[in-house]
Amino acid sequence: MKIAVLPGDGIGSEIIAQGLKVLNALSADGLKLEIEQAPVGGAAYDVSGDPLPAATLKLAREADAILFGAVGGWQYDQLPRAKRPEQAILGLRKELGLFANLRPAKVFPELAEASTLRPEVVAGMDILILRELTGDIYFGQPRGVRKLDNGEREGFDTMRYSESEIRRIAHAGFRAAMKRAKKLCSVDKSNVLETSQLWREVVIEVAREYPGVELSHMYVDNAAMQLLRDPRQFDVMVTGNMFGDILSDEASMLTGSIGMLPSASLDANNKGLYEPIHGSAPDIAGKDLANPLATILSAAMMLRYSFNQDQVANRIEAAVAKVLARGLRTADIHRPGTQRVGTAQMGDAVVAAL
Numbered sequence: 001m002k003i004a005v006l007p008g009d010g011i012g013s014e015i016i017a018q019g020l021k022v023l024n025a026l027s028a029d030g031l032k033l034e035i036e037q038a039p040v041g042g043a044a045y046d047v048s049g050d051p052l053p054a055a056t057l058k059l060a061r062e063a064d065a066i067l068f069g070a071v072g073g074w075q076y077d078q079l080p081r082a083k084r085p086e087q088a089i090l091g092l093r094k095e096l097g098l099f100a101n102l103r104p105a106k107v108f109p110e111l112a113e114a115s116t117l118r119p120e121v122v123a124g125m126d127i128l129i130l131r132e133l134t135g136d137i138y139f140g141q142p143r144g145v146r147k148l149d150n151g152e153r154e155g156f157d158t159m160r161y162s163e164s165e166i167r168r169i170a171h172a173g174f175r176a177a178m179k180r181a182k183k184l185c186s187v188d189k190s191n192v193l194e195t196s197q198l199w200r201e202v203v204i205e206v207a208r209e210y211p212g213v214e215l216s217h218m219y220v221d222n223a224a225m226q227l228l229r230d231p232r233q234f235d236v237m238v239t240g241n242m243f244g245d246i247l248s249d250e251a252s253m254l255t256g257s258i259g260m261l262p263s264a265s266l267d268a269n270n271k272g273l274y275e276p277i278h279g280s281a282p283d284i285a286g287k288d289l290a291n292p293l294a295t296i297l298s299a300a301m302m303l304r305y306s307f308n309q310d311q312v313a314n315r316i317e318a319a320v321a322k323v324l325a326r327g328l329r330t331a332d333i334h335r336p337g338t339q340r341v342g343t344a345q346m347g348d349a350v351v352a353a354l
């Protein structure tokens with residue numbers, strides 16, 4: 001199992017180090033892993049002038065899976081768009097065809113108290129957000145900033161989805177629902193957008209092939225509200241790139257902390273890139289404050305989806321649950337009565353629990 005490890009910027013290297021501790025412990029236990037690291041994002045720009053150097057892309061292409069940290073930092077905010085760290089993750093997704101982004105938002109019983117919503121609203125919540133990742137307004141052309149006749153500037157982006165792009169993510173949504181509670185909610189804005197109208201039509205067509213799944217549709221504004229009102233009504237939510245970006249951040253917070261949420265971005269053959277859904281958090285970088293659990297749980301998803309190692313994945317997830325049950329908490333999920341630990345200590349505790 002060949003894994004490309006791309007730590008990136010900010011807290012990226014600290015959280016990836018904890019993920020590697022876990023993988024190394026499993027390798028010592030007999031799992032055959034081949035791990036190679038490469039710079040990405042701002043870290044790559046600093047050494048090569050390119051956030052996604054050809055060598056990094058090549059390593060990612062040749063690997064069976066990619067474990068990714070996070071990219072971005074204030075020192076890169078003024079760079080032209082093509083040089084910005086975010087282009088690295090967008091480029092990897094596009095170049096590798098990673099169109100299906102799985103973002104599970106599940107409340108660990110021990111953390112129901114850490115949510116900003118009342119425990120009785122979130123306890124037991126278990127949602128899978130399936131976000132389309134290679135289309136939509138993120139990649140649609142034309143885009144740019146142009147000068148209008150009256151002399152002022154106008155910015156523009158294009159939201160677009162082809163039928164085949166909608167169809168393949170819809171299939172992924174139905175397949176995911178089949179493995180869970182068999183409820184799929186498709187989120188769109190078809191009361192306003194043409195793109196969304198086509199989205200809804202195609203999802204309804206695909207639904208005919210999955211009579212066992214209960215399909216519903218929701219406008220994105222309502223979905224944002226329903227996630228706060230009654231998150232337990234959802235099983236799988238399937239949506240486009242931008243709506244999914246926003247709703248997955250919202251859903252993550254219901255679980256207690258964005259620092260807990262892993263993700264998988266898969267291509268048609270289940271090759272995947274695995275990353276925590278949080279960003280590079282430059283404000284806490286290098287302070288041993290970051291929560292490494294989202295990265296460790298991303299490594300578990302990697303073993304499950306790209307390597308079919310369900311048992312090992314379960315073992316990692318059980319180790320995380322055990323550490324939480326023992327009361328260990330990083331700063332983001334710390335509450336009175338629990339034991340506050342740093343990033344590295346949390347990683348060590350998970351390894352010990354394994």
Ligand code: IPM
Binds near residue numbers: 089090245
């Ligand atoms: C995410 C992030 C990225 C996105 C950024 C870093 C480009 O917010 O993975 O959700 O918008 O997709």
Ligand code: MG
Binds near residue numbers: 245246249
């Ligand atoms: Mg995001």
